Amino acid sequence: MVEPLPVVVSPPSMTGGRRVRVDGQILGLAHTIADIVALLRSAGMDEADSYLVETCMFIHWKGGGPEVWSRPVNVSKA
Template sequence: MADRTEIVIHPVSPRGGRKVTAHVLGVAADLGRAFTPTDVSELLRRAGLEAVDLSEDGPIRWEGGGPEVWTSDICRAG
């Protein structure tokens, strides 16, 4: 079985920020909450996942919008 790491950036929370998780060998690890792409890079670096392409063409699954989305519709409406 190949070691396949999946990184997920979840939709923006109503409280702000996006949860970042890594799924490795069937285990999900919560890496923290990011408020910018720089935060995502730092969380990944701390997890030993350096030099990850943050673009939508990279290995990250961006849910609720790509790397340019950091506020939710709820936050913008308020």
């Protein structure tokens, strides 16, 4: 059995979206799970679907899981 390549989803950027990398190579910027699916399929992972993206162990989510798409608002006390 062939080991899947490591997929890393970066924390949400300040302007929105999360960078997606496979084996260290940037695939693109995703704003939804569907975007990640499309990026993975374009990289040859034809079996990618939303369930796989949300639940598989070879996707490493940084800065929050698949439900996090924006950075928390930093509210400072005056």
